[in-house]
Amino acid sequence: MLGGAKAFPGGLPFARPYTPPLERVTARLAPSYERGVLTNGPLVRELEECMAERLGVARTVAVASCTSGLMLVLRHLAPPGTSVLLPSFTFSASAHAPVWCGMTPVFTECRADTFQVDVDDLGTRLAGAGDPGAVVATHVFGAPCDVDPLQLLSRSTGVPLVFDAAHALGASRQGRLVGAFGDAEVFSLSPTKLVVGGEGGIVATNRQDVAEAVVLGRDYGNPGDYDCRFPGLNARMSELHAALALESLDLLDDHLERRQALARRYCELLAGVDGISVQVVGPGDVSTYKDFTIRVDDDFGVSRADVVAALAAEGIDTRCYFDPPVHVQQAYARLPGAILPVTDDLAGRVISLPMFARLAPDDATTVVEALASLGQQAEQVSARLSA
Ligand SMILES: Cc1ncc(COP(=O)(O)O)c(C=O)c1O
Numbered sequence: 001m002l003g004g005a006k007a008f009p010g011g012l013p014f015a016r017p018y019t020p021p022l023e024r025v026t027a028r029l030a031p032s033y034e035r036g037v038l039t040n041g042p043l044v045r046e047l048e049e050c051m052a053e054r055l056g057v058a059r060t061v062a063v064a065s066c067t068s069g070l071m072l073v074l075r076h077l078a079p080p081g082t083s084v085l086l087p088s089f090t091f092s093a094s095a096h097a098p099v100w101c102g103m104t105p106v107f108t109e110c111r112a113d114t115f116q117v118d119v120d121d122l123g124t125r126l127a128g129a130g131d132p133g134a135v136v137a138t139h140v141f142g143a144p145c146d147v148d149p150l151q152l153l154s155r156s157t158g159v160p161l162v163f164d165a166a167h168a169l170g171a172s173r174q175g176r177l178v179g180a181f182g183d184a185e186v187f188s189l190s191p192t193k194l195v196v197g198g199e200g201g202i203v204a205t206n207r208q209d210v211a212e213a214v215v216l217g218r219d220y221g222n223p224g225d226y227d228c229r230f231p232g233l234n235a236r237m238s239e240l241h242a243a244l245a246l247e248s249l250d251l252l253d254d255h256l257e258r259r260q261a262l263a264r265r266y267c268e269l270l271a272g273v274d275g276i277s278v279q280v281v282g283p284g285d286v287s288t289y290k291d292f293t294i295r296v297d298d299d300f301g302v303s304r305a306d307v308v309a310a311l312a313a314e315g316i317d318t319r320c321y322f323d324p325p326v327h328v329q330q331a332y333a334r335l336p337g338a339i340l341p342v343t344d345d346l347a348g349r350v351i352s353l354p355m356f357a358r359l360a361p362d363d364a365t366t367v368v369e370a371l372a373s374l375g376q377q378a379e380q381v382s383a384r385l386s387a
Contacts, residue, residue, distance in 0.1 A: 001313040002380055007370050008315030008363070017191045018255050018357035020247035029243035040219070043242035047202075050249055055179030057204045059211035062242065063218050066166045066188035066201040068235035070097035073184045073203055074134055075230075076213035077160040078103060082133025085126050086164075087117040088327040088343045090138040094164045095326045103133055107327040107338040112346055113280040115293065116145035123153055134160045139168035139178055141321075141352070142194075142288030143281045147173050147181045154182065162186065165204075167290035169195050170256045174284045179204040189245050194255050194288050197245035200237050258357045259289040262364050266292055266353065269368040275300025275375055291321060291352040301378030304349055306385050307371070314370045317354060323347040 032041050044062050051060040063069040070093065074084065080102030086094055089110035098105055106129050109121035117137045126132055135154060137145050147163075154161035161182035165171075169187045171178040179185050184207065187193075189200035203214045216223055221232030237245075270276050275297045281287045296304045304320070311318055325347045327338045353367055374381055 001310050001384055002377060006313070006315050007366050011315045012317060012354050012363055012367070013356070014317040014319055014352070014354050015192050016356040016358060017196050018194070018248070018251060018258075019196065020244070020251060024247050025244050028247055029240060032239040032243070037239055039238040040236045041239045043239045043246065044237050047237075047242045047245050047249070050246065051202050051204065054249070054252075055177055055204050057180040058206045059204070059208065061203045061205075061211050061214040061218070062237040062245075063201040063203060063214065064235040064237055065190070065199055066164070066186050067093040067097055068218070068233055069186040069201040069203040069214065070094070070136070070162065070164060071100050072214045072217035072233065072235060073162055073186060073205075073210060074098050074103065074136075075101045075217065076210055077162065077183060078133025082131045083129045084134045084136055085122055085129060085132060086136040087122075087138060087140075088325040088338065088340050089115060089322050089346060090140065090164065090326060091166065091322060092326055092329060092331065093166075094136055094138055095332065098134070098136065105326075105332070105335065106132075107340060107343075109340050109342050110140075110346060112295075112342050113277075114143065114145075114282070115140045115279050115346060115350070116143070117150075118342070119146050119149040119153065122150075126153070126157060126159065132157070132159045134162055136162050136164055137182075138164040138166070139171060141279060141293050142167040142171055142290035143279060144168065144171050144173035144178050144285050144287070151182060167193065168288055169193065169202075170252055170286075170288045172286040173282075180206055183207055184210050189241070189248075193290060194259070195245060195248045195252055197237070197241040197248070200241045200245055255357050256286075256288060259355060260286075262355060262359055262361065263287070263289045263292055265361055265364050266368065269365060270294065270371075273368065273372045273375060276371065289355055291319070292355040293321070293350050293352045295346065295349040296351060297349065300375050302374050302381055304351060306382055307374060308351060309385055310374050310381055311351075311367075311370060316367055316370060319352045320347075320350060321352050323350065
């Protein structure tokens with residue numbers, strides 16, 4: 001931007017799926033394919049068994065997406081017309097799912113350091129909510145949220161607790177794997193996640209009734225006799241998606257290690273950059289680093305928008321997740337305006353940096369060098385951008 005050579009002349013992507021070799025996927029798929037079983041067959045069953053074992057949970061049910069999994073879980077746990085408390089600093093689908101079930105989202109604050117739902121604020125809003133049906137808490141960017149106080153709150157109020165674990169397959173909280181918390185946790189297998197199925201979702205639960213409701217609900221609500229027990233969805237997972245997900249699951253430990261090594265490098269280097277802080281992951285917690293996200297504070301000297309533009313000029317692709325936060329999105333304009341100053345401020349400051357398994361560690365270093373030099377040349381950068 002200031003006339004020097006571009007850091008990444010060929011561009012540095014933001015994310016890339018860590019896909020297994022194609023021949024392994026086709027070999028895995030072949031028996032089902034050749035028998036003409038294309039959906040909801042033995043590979044889906046195998047994926048469910050492997051996931052349940054990996055997560056240490058009684059049941060997992062494979063579905064077409066995390067969104068459909070959340071819809072089916074919520075439909076079972078809470079009646080239409082109730083309110084669902086959830087953070088606004090999350091992906092839109094966390095709110096869309098309850099809305100499709102006829103529930104009303106009540107948005108709650110997040111914390112400025114961990115970016116996770118603020119449980120005290122949630123508790124206050126829960127006490128004031130007319131007819132609370134459920135709480136949905138997201139493990140933001142793959143770091144576990146404050147599960148213990150949330151579980152206490154759920155137990156003391158009797159309000160079911162669901163985790164949007166879209167980002168968090170492989171994460172753990174104080175040595176306990178994400179997957180068995182609350183009444184259910186729902187993962188995503190879409191391309192930006194650590195375990196990919198192309199598309200797909202996994203509902204994990206220790207409650208047999210929840211698992212059975214999702215099994216029925218992913219197949220229209222039809223138990224097999226075509227006498228549907230409730231209006232379900234087609235949320236089945238295909239054998240093609242399950243074959244890819246099984247092979248991808250085999251890579252999970254290696255994938256986690258690679259992302260954690262990159263995150264360590266980012267954290268170490270960014271510790272020396274004034275005005276930039278990183279998402280705080282609790283001591284003893286393990287994040288998947290589905291995203292590695294920084295916040296740009298005022299003392300950095302360059303605005304978030306200018307940082308994004310300057311990094312783009314270097315060829316570095318970034319994202320501003322979750323901006324706009326859900327409560328200000330057009331889809332939610334009809335709801336009474338939620339007052340969420342921490343969320344509004346955070347959403348205007350975050351940037352997720354490039355993070356993927358095959359990101360070269362030296363490229364992560366170059367990203368931080370580019371950021372650091374922006375801070376050092378703040379005045380020139382802002383002048384160039386405003387010109
Ligand atoms: C936090 C969160 N929840 C839910 C979803 C929806 O997942 P899916 O695309 O599998 O429906 C996403 C998608 O990225 C997400 O980031």
